[in-house]
Amino acid sequence: MSLLALNDVNVTTEAGGRRIDVLRDVSLAVGRGELVGVVGESGAGKSMVGRLIAGMLPKGFATSRGSVTFLDRDLLAMAPRERTGLLGDAIAFVPQHPMTSLNPVLSLGAQFDEHLRRLGQDGKAARRERALAALDSVHLPRPADLLGRFPHQLSGGQCQRALIAMAFAGKPDLIVADEPTTALDVITQARVMELIDELQRDSETGLLFITHDLRLAAQHCQRLAVMYAGEIVETGPAAALLSDPLHPYTRSLVAANPGIAGPVRRLAALPDHMPGLSGFADLPGCRFAPRCPVRDAACAAARTALTEVVPGRFVRGAGACRKQASALAGQDELPRAAADAAAPPILSVDGLGKTFRSGRDWLGRRRAPVVAVDGVSLDIAPGEFVGLVGESGSGKSTVARLLLGLETPDGGRIVVDGQDITGPFQRTAKQRIALIQMIFQDPQSALNPRQRIGRLVTQSMEVRRPPARWPERLERARDLLGQTGLPQDTIGRYPVQVSGGQRQRVNIARALCTAPKVLVADEIVSGLDVSVQAQILNLLLDMRAQRQISMLFISHDLSVVRYLCSRVAIMNRGQIVEQGPTEQVFRAPQHDYTKALLAAVP
Amino acid sequence: MSAAAVGGESPLRRALRSGRVVVGGSILVVLLFCAAAAPLIAPYDPNEQDLLNALKGPFWTDNAAPGFWLGTDNLGRDTLSRLIYGTRVALFVAVCAAVGTMLMGTALALLAGYFGGVIDWLISRAVDLWMSFPPVVLSLILIVGFGVGIGNVILAIILVDWTRFCRVVRSEVLVIRRQNYVDAARLSGFSHMRTMVREVLPAAAPTIITLMSLEMGIAVIVEAILSFVGMSVEASIPAWGVMIADARNYMYQSAWGLVLPILAIVTTVLAFNLLGDGLRRTFDARLQQH
Numbered sequence: 014m015s016l017l018a019l020n021d022v023n024v025t026t027e028a029g030g031r032r033i034d035v036l037r038d039v040s041l042a043v044g045r046g047e048l049v050g051v052v053g054e055s056g057a058g059k060s061m062v063g064r065l066i067a068g069m070l071p072k073g074f075a076t077s078r079g080s081v082t083f084l085d086r087d088l089l090a091m092a093p094r095e096r097t098g099l100l101g102d103a104i105a106f107v108p109q110h111p112m113t114s115l116n117p118v119l120s121l122g123a124q125f126d127e128h129l130r131r132l133g134q135d136g137k138a139a140r141r142e143r144a145l146a147a148l149d150s151v152h153l154p155r156p157a158d159l160l161g162r163f164p165h166q167l168s169g170g171q172c173q174r175a176l177i178a179m180a181f182a183g184k185p186d187l188i189v190a191d192e193p194t195t196a197l198d199v200i201t202q203a204r205v206m207e208l209i210d211e212l213q214r215d216s217e218t219g220l221l222f223i224t225h226d227l228r229l230a231a232q233h234c235q236r237l238a239v240m241y242a243g244e245i246v247e248t249g250p251a252a253a254l255l256s257d258p259l260h261p262y263t264r265s266l267v268a269a270n271p272g273i274a275g276p277v278r279r280l281a282a283l284p285d286h287m288p289g290l291s292g293f294a295d296l297p298g299c300r301f302a303p304r305c306p307v308r309d310a311a312c313a314a315a316r317t318a319l320t321e322v323v324p325g326r327f328v329r330g331a332g333a334c335r336k337q338a339s340a341l342a343g344q345d346e347l348p349r350a351a352a353d354a355a356a357p358p359i360l361s362v363d364g365l366g367k368t369f370r371s372g373r374d375w376l377g378r379r380r381a382p383v384v385a386v387d388g389v390s391l392d393i394a395p396g397e398f399v400g401l402v403g404e405s406g407s408g409k410s411t412v413a414r415l416l417l418g419l420e421t422p423d424g425g426r427i428v429v430d431g432q433d434i435t436g437p438f439q440r441t442a443k444q445r446i447a448l449i450q451m452i453f454q455d456p457q458s459a460l461n462p463r464q465r466i467g468r469l470v471t472q473s474m475e476v477r478r479p480p481a482r483w484p485e486r487l488e489r490a491r492d493l494l495g496q497t498g499l500p501q502d503t504i505g506r507y508p509v510q511v512s513g514g515q516r517q518r519v520n521i522a523r524a525l526c527t528a529p530k531v532l533v534a535d536e537i538v539s540g541l542d543v544s545v546q547a548q549i550l551n552l553l554l555d556m557r558a559q560r561q562i563s564m565l566f567i568s569h570d571l572s573v574v575r576y577l578c579s580r581v582a583i584m585n586r587g588q589i590v591e592q593g594p595t596e597q598v599f600r601a602p603q604h605d606y607t608k609a610l611l612a613a614v615p
Numbered sequence: 616m617s618a619a620a621v622g623g624e625s626p627l628r629r630a631l632r633s634g635r636v637v638v639g640g641s642i643l644v645v646l647l648f649c650a651a652a653a654p655l656i657a658p659y660d661p662n663e664q665d666l667l668n669a670l671k672g673p674f675w676t677d678n679a680a681p682g683f684w685l686g687t688d689n690l691g692r693d694t695l696s697r698l699i700y701g702t703r704v705a706l707f708v709a710v711c712a713a714v715g716t717m718l719m720g721t722a723l724a725l726l727a728g729y730f731g732g733v734i735d736w737l738i739s740r741a742v743d744l745w746m747s748f749p750p751v752v753l754s755l756i757l758i759v760g761f762g763v764g765i766g767n768v769i770l771a772i773i774l775v776d777w778t779r780f781c782r783v784v785r786s787e788v789l790v791i792r793r794q795n796y797v798d799a800a801r802l803s804g805f806s807h808m809r810t811m812v813r814e815v816l817p818a819a820a821p822t823i824i825t826l827m828s829l830e831m832g833i834a835v836i837v838e839a840i841l842s843f844v845g846m847s848v849e850a851s852i853p854a855w856g857v858m859i860a861d862a863r864n865y866m867y868q869s870a871w872g873l874v875l876p877i878l879a880i881v882t883t884v885l886a887f888n889l890l891g892d893g894l895r896r897t898f899d900a901r902l903q904q905h
Contacts, residue, residue, distance in 0.1 A: 446804045459795035463817050473803035
């Protein structure tokens with residue numbers, strides 16, 4: 014018997030005078046003690062599933078068809094009061110942002126107490142006992158001490174553990190976890206997932222795990238449902254789904270994910286991106302058809318249904334989708350670009366250091382200085398991509414800012430193409446601009462929303478002496494858009510008018526404008542969906558092949574670094590703890606931290 | 616947010632859909648017209664005396680005199696004409712003082728917010744110190760120092776109120792400064808000056824425009840107070856504050872001479888505040904409904 018069952022649910026909203034099915038024919042079941050993953054890129058509707066179960070659909074959204082049954086009772090037909098009564102008690106939620114999901118002005122103990130009282134536990138002492146036991150069960154050290162603390166005194170991982178403890182404390186029948194580890198570092202993520210596995214094994218609780226990370230879901234869940242544009246395109250046992258995906262979308266999702274082991278093949282990137290909500294109305298048939306590599310003329314009009322292909326495995330779509338599997342076969346293995354070891358390095362960093370001295374506290378005592386970067390040395394050969402890997406707070410972004418001159422180093426030397434550019438920005442600006450450029454992490458923040466893309470990508474020409482004239486800039490802008498695979502008509506658009514992936518291309522185009530020798534890329538694909546990420550990674554590879562560009566690629570994602578970079582440096586607490594050829598470091602890590610990082614990759 | 620953030624609609628068009636902006640703006644257009652066309656639309660010279668018709672009431676009262684629509688003051692000067700001419704002083708001070716406070720406050724706020732560090736500390740402490748003086752007392756002291764006159768009134772308002780701009784705009788600049796596109800501009804070789812003007816200032820413009828509108832309302836009040844105590848314009852120039860001061864002695868005979876200029880001030884300030892509030896609502900992404 015299934016605990017939770019969604020049967021052909023449609024969630025509908027209205028936009029621009031048209032009815033839009035935000036969720037279409039969604040059927041999903043979670044059994045007792047089962048861990049089911051819902052996987053999809055942003056905008057796929059996976060969070061809407063969580064909201065549907067919680068009865069918290071956004072304003073203007075309503076269920077127009079289907080039923081949601083929980084323990085054989087129809088949740089949608091239930092009176093709101095009764096339904097609210099189930100939440101927290103029988104159905105618990107683990108949120109995406111642990112830090113903002115706890116009340117910052119109440120201690121952890123007070124929030125636990127309130128939660129348990131709502132669950133019907135009498136007696137303050139008894140509640141405290143239960144809270145202590147719950148915190149102990151999520152392996153938080155010194156639980157009694159923690160109860161007196163406030164959320165800001167805890168790390169993100171600790172907050173998420175506490176929230177998981179709260180969710181499990183009521184012994185609920187079902188837990189809905191919406192991206193519970195997305196805000197956490199890799200190692201913390203692995204520990205939190207282990208914890209969820211363990212708690213779930215010991216109880217009869219069913220768990221619905223919503224995530225964008227196919228590999229992570231496949232590692233922990235028994236069954237998976239892959240969503241695309243509001244529809245479930247494929248469901249089945251996790252292991253089979255990952256090793257032998259049947260739907261073209263699932264297949265491309267697997268193909269777009271660089272692996273941590275095995276041969277490195279060129280990623281098969283889907284063209285374009287997932288349509289937004291308003292685009293759903295224009296897709297009466299298969300919603301994946303416009304991007305599908307094996308579509309035919311009938312696809313755009315044909316309404317598709319989930320059909321059982323192999324026992325236990327359901328795939329949406331006509332037979333044609335699966336027949337042409339060969340069209341999606343793996344690409345050729347990438348030749349590993351061996352950097353010319355004999356050539357002098359294009360970028361040479363020696364003993365770089367930076368310590369932040371952050372003022373005084375309210376009593377006027379000096380705060381302890383923070384050593385952000387401690388003796389970092391690094392060489393990059395011409396045409397080489399070097400990865401710099403570390404968790405948040407490891408100092409890798411500070412390295413980028415030091416290289417670009419946005420911060421002045423306390424010590425060390427930075428030499429690019431034989432020119433020393435260590436000094437403060439004002440003195441070295443002229444040299445720097447033509448030598449080294451940065452691609453920023455978040456294109457939303459890195460592109461001035463008030464300027465058109467044509468101006469943005471050529472902004473460095475504005476301050477050239479003599480100043481560049483507009484026709485010249487326009488020509489350069491066209492050239493840059495072409496190089497980064499952007500359509501020419503984006504030249505007159507504002508950044509908000511293009512998609513996230515295109516925005517990141519604009520960001521790259523701007524960095525290329527001065528034709529720098531070295532690019533520094535700070536987490537440039539971390540905010541992107543897998544299929545868009547694959548497009549950008551391939552673009553970078555093509556740029557290297559055509560232009561011999563060198564890059565310091567900063568990332569927390571080991572598989573992405575392995576795909577792009579021939580050498581890698583692992584950073585922890587401001588120091589580089591290990592560096593070497595990527596394959597060698599990944600196959601035989603020497604430092605404990607590197608080992609822990611590699612072990613944590615799903 | 617930018618124009619394009621809401622589907623390519625221009626900020627001006629969005630502002631015009633707000634009732635506050637339309638009402639406030641309409642009143643101000645009427646006032647501007649009165650000020651510009653005062654000699655054409657005022658029925659009398661504002662200083663022309665008609666002692667036979669002194670202290671008359673408006674046309675709807677028993678004490679009305681034909682031809683004087685809103686009555687007369689103790690010297691038989693036409694109240695309507697004086698109100699119309701008074702608009703000139705009010706709006707002149709409002710515009711000049713608001714522009715002045717904006718220039719001074721924004722310039723210092725940009726420096727403080729953009730550079731941070733010692734510069735920020737110095738400017739912020741100066742603002743703190745400045746704001747600890749009671750504004751009315753400070754402006755009176757300044758006027759006593761500078762001497763009487765409309766130019767000095769404007770100067771006094773600027774020197775008292777620049778801190779309001781400085782504080783608000785600085786906190787805005789601090790947020791904008793942290794956007795990556797400001798760093799990106801520097802990496803493209805922009806000078807500090809160009810970065811401030813091209814990248815930071817446009818993002819703070821909505822706040823600045825809103826503040827200016829509110830500042831104009833404040834300037835109208837301050838000017839009225841100072842002309843009430845005889846520290847602003849000469850007695851021969853009609854101003855609302857002067858009218859209130861004149862009418863005060865005769866308020867038991869005819870209260871209208873007091874009520875009408877007060878209404879004029881209230882309407883003007885209300886218009887500026889409505890406009891400012893409406894603009895703030897259209898520019899502030901947090902208050903927009905989706």
